[in-house]
Amino acid sequence: MKILAEHVEKKFRQEWVVRSFSYQFESGQSYALTGPNGSGKSTLLRILAQYSLPTKGQVTFLHEDFSSIESDQCHSLISYAAPYVELIEEFTLSELLNFLIQLKALPAQLSLAQFQEYIELQPDKSKYIKNYSSGMRQKIKLGIALMADKPCMFFDEPTTNLDEKAKNWFYQKIKEQSNQLIIIASNEAAEINLCQHRISILDFK
Numbered sequence: 001m002k003i004l005a006e007h008v009e010k011k012f013r014q015e016w017v018v019r020s021f022s023y024q025f026e027s028g029q030s031y032a033l034t035g036p037n038g039s040g041k042s043t044l045l046r047i048l049a050q051y052s053l054p055t056k057g058q059v060t061f062l063h064e065d066f067s068s069i070e071s072d073q074c075h076s077l078i079s080y081a082a083p084y085v086e087l088i089e090e091f092t093l094s095e096l097l098n099f100l101i102q103l104k105a106l107p108a109q110l111s112l113a114q115f116q117e118y119i120e121l122q123p124d125k126s127k128y129i130k131n132y133s134s135g136m137r138q139k140i141k142l143g144i145a146l147m148a149d150k151p152c153m154f155f156d157e158p159t160t161n162l163d164e165k166a167k168n169w170f171y172q173k174i175k176e177q178s179n180q181l182i183i184i185a186s187n188e189a190a191e192i193n194l195c196q197h198r199i200s201i202l203d204f205k
């Protein structure tokens, strides 16, 4: 599939955060959105994921043959992990996974043991998400986004709060995703270097 951004612009009050952004993203490719703090990476990522609307322009999801995908279908094709996307803190990990399975945000057959093995963590089963460390919560978010196995994966500052071992775990998991369309908003050199393409937000000001 493809994501086509055409003349996307975003303005907050008097501030233009993105100007005339046009780009075609494709499956099997990975893209780094780069730029200094406050330059608009998260804003553009949310627009590309159709989580927020541009002030001008449009974002369209397309099949390989360029036929368009209905906008109400797009969210089912996306997984998204970001510091501002919260987990449900009052759940245990098992309850959270079951909830996401029911929402079809994770594969139906996924077990707690498989998930724990995947994220290389064996947290206390009765512990609430709110009592996990920030790094563990981040790793759970990333694990959910990766195991959702959606065609499009969006990550905003994915290795925030992760130690070196967990960062390397994430880098390895991204390298294993050969068919997905991956977009990572980041300033971290290691995250940018994971991606085949770089897009500087400063080119769209």
Ligand SMILES: Nc1ncnc2c1ncn2[C@@H]1O[C@H](COP(=O)(O)OP(=O)(O)OP(=O)(O)O)[C@@H](O)[C@H]1O
Residues within 6 Å of the ligand: 012, 013, 017, 035, 036, 037, 038, 039, 040, 041, 042, 043, 044
């Ligand atoms: N809802 C909003 N209302 C008003 N201004 C906003 C809103 N969201 C973002 N902004 C502004 O848009 C600009 C870009 O913010 P954004 O979070 O997209 O940048 P960023 O490049 O992701 O930054 P960082 O690297 O610090 O995460 C900032 O000036 C920010 O204050």
